[in-house]
Amino acid sequence: MKNIFFTLVFSLVINSVFSQCDGRYETEIFNSVTTTTINYSDVYTNSQHEMDIYTPDGDTETNRPLILYMHGGSFTAGSKEQIDCVDFCESFAKRGYVTASVNYRLASNPINFMLDQELQYRTVFKAIADIKSAIRYFRKDFDNGNTYGIDDNTIFIGGTSAGGVIAVHLAYVDNISDLPTSPIDVQSIANSLGGIEGDAGNLGYSSQVSGVISFAGGINDVNWIDALDEPLVSIQGDADVIVNYNCGPGQGVATILTLCGTAEMHPQANAVGLINNDLVYPGEGHTWFVSGNSNSKFTQAVEFTKDFLYPLLPCNNATSITSINSKKILIKIIDLLGRETEKTINTPLFYIYSNGEVEKKMFIN
Known part of the structure; x- marks a missing residue:
């Protein structure tokens, strides 16, 4: 844009x-975490609007950064219990973050989804609406006792595959007017789902985020990334054609909308001066994250993400106005x-x- x-x-x-982070947020300083399952929407009450919230056991800090993490599954499958979601959320919670693995609405018929681009847009914007509601849930809770001890000014979002796609579009589609009206009227689709903030509730609170984490995710139009957007870290294999490392139809299927991956997002981020970094796995395809910590590439991606987020945290000392x-x-x-x-x-x-x-x-x- x-x-x-x-x-x-x-x-x-x-x-x-x-101020100093006092050793937090870099290494896993807590031995265990507690997981709490809640429904985050005040409009919908089904399992697609649940999230698992991870907090470090024994932590007395009440002003902690938050990461919301979304599962993959091509927008037709998957859940918050997937092993990569659990491993990611546990690892960052053990470092002192509060994390949440978040469910969202899925397309009910995979074949129809693959063949109908209007349905694809509608499904993605429903998912974005859900995650915006989840973000607002935490800010609403912050104003009503701060049950989970978060810093409501430091909220990151991320995910794998479809989850990464959600995170990128949530952050970088700033206005309905940015969306195309032809050949598909995406503006009308978004407006029918509650506009830029969506239809999943907790209205009256901001859905603003502080940064974006994309594991094998991509964006429909790289021009939506502009200089005022949030920092971006992405990790992807350069042989990925499910979410194309460059630009191409999702899953390599001509009827699915184009997604542009790491190879296109980061040059755009650099061109507009956005804080960003990327980790590329040569020769790797799409599924390196599926088995979570069992795959060294996943643990490397987690460490890379930790290193990217750490300087962005308010608890860090800045040594100069420039920094x-x-x-x-x-x-x-x-x-x-x-x-x-x-x-x-x-x-x-x-x-x-x-x-x-x-x-x-x-x-x-």
Whole structure:
């Protein structure tokens, strides 16, 4: 997504924005975790709107970063109990994070899904709506006692395969107007499902995230990645044709929508100046993550992700204004009346970052 914009940056006084992480978030410092299953939607009550929340046993910290992680399964199968989801969430919870493995709505008929691109868009946007509701669930809970001890300004999303596709599109599709109207009217599809925030509930809270983790995921249009978007880390095999490492139809099937993987997302991220990093497995296909910790490539991907996220955490010391600016995370967007909002064209808005910086921006078509 490309727009012209004008920016006015106010450098606010930064005292001790960051403090030491005290050994947290790098290594597995906790021996065990507790898993709690909840329904995150206040609209739907079925199993597709459940998530397993992982918290480290014996931890007294109540201001912890959160990662929501979504399973793969081609949008027709899979669940939060898949081994890669469990292993990922347990590993990061043992490092001090709060993590959640999240279910979402799936297409009921795999054959129909493969043959119908309108149904594919509809299914993906339902899944995005669900995960946005799950994000808002945590912010709603934060305002009502903070049961899980999260920092509601530091929420990351990620997943494998379809889960990575959800994460990327949730973060990088900023407005309904960014979506195509031809040959399929995707704007109308999204609007019929509740608009940019979706139909899965917990409205009134932000679904903003601080970063994106893509294990073998991709994006339908790399131009949706812009300079104001969230940091991206992705891991993929360069022989992947299920979610194409370059660009190609999903699963290598001509009737499935195009997805562009790591080889295309990261040049775009570099071109717009987005914080990003990628790990590529030469000669590897799509399924390296399926067996979780049993595959050394999966554990390597987890470590790579940990190293990417760690400098983004608010608890880290920044040694200079330059390093602070390079690690800034968008906390929220507010309008001229101080109301939290989403990015909007032709409207002056204030972008507030974790390093204390505020930018006044107006995007013009």
